[in-house]
Amino acid sequence: MASSCDPRHAPAGDVGAALMMIDSRLKSIYDGQAQPDPEQQRLTAQFTASLGPTGAHDLLDGACTIIFMFTQWLRMAYEDHGKDALASVVSDLVAALRMMPKSVHPDAIPTMAGLVVAAGTGLSPSLWRRQYGDWTEEEMNPLEATAFLLAEHINRLTDDRDFATRLITTALSEAEQD
Template identity: 60%
Template structure:
């Protein structure tokens, strides 16, 4: 039986731009820069302003698609080890969120955990979230940070390969492009 949150009904969004922003944030973390690096924040804010409302919606959908793709990869990796992706990944990610109270206010942690669980069980995080009303401004930084934490989690699983999660998505996008030609 199909769910209204089935990924086949979800817009994909601007995955390439979302990936670029998440990778940029990840690289800053690996270089030891803080999440509040003023130069990077200024550039991200300027870029976001240039997108307009429709572009920001596409970026938001693209970020949710990344979360879905990352959780799908984790689900497959966990299945090969007879592990449950939700039990393996979500508690560690939520614990990390709780250690970052400036990025993850306590009231957004359940929503971000829900996004991860939705994606981990094969549902579209964006469509799952839509059931609870429109996205709020207070959820934007936590959404980005959730995608970064998830990518970093995958990079650690891949033997501390700092670009594995980015290559994972880039390769998938490349295969899609080849299929379309």
């Protein structure tokens, strides 16, 4: 029986814009900035404000697509080593999100863990989340943090600070060629 959350039925969203935001945050952390540069924050806020409602939905769907792709890559990588990705990745994600109380309200953590579990079991995070209503303002930072933490996890596993970004850009390039 096909699931209503099958990724084939999910909008991909604006993966490029979502990736740009994640990559920007990764670079700032790798450059030793614990907090984003105020100018970078201003530009990000200006960019997201310029999107409008449709663009914002596309950005959310893009972030969910990236979460799905990262989680699928992690699942395969862990399985190649005889390990359960969800057991490792979700517990690490929850622990990291709990250490971000200014950006991630504790109420959002179960939703973010659910997004990753949905993706890890082959469901669209975007469609899975829609079952529970519209996104809330309080979920925006946790969603960004979840995508960022998954990317950083991949980069640590591969010992390559750009691997997660390349993973997505390669997939986008291949999709454009098809």
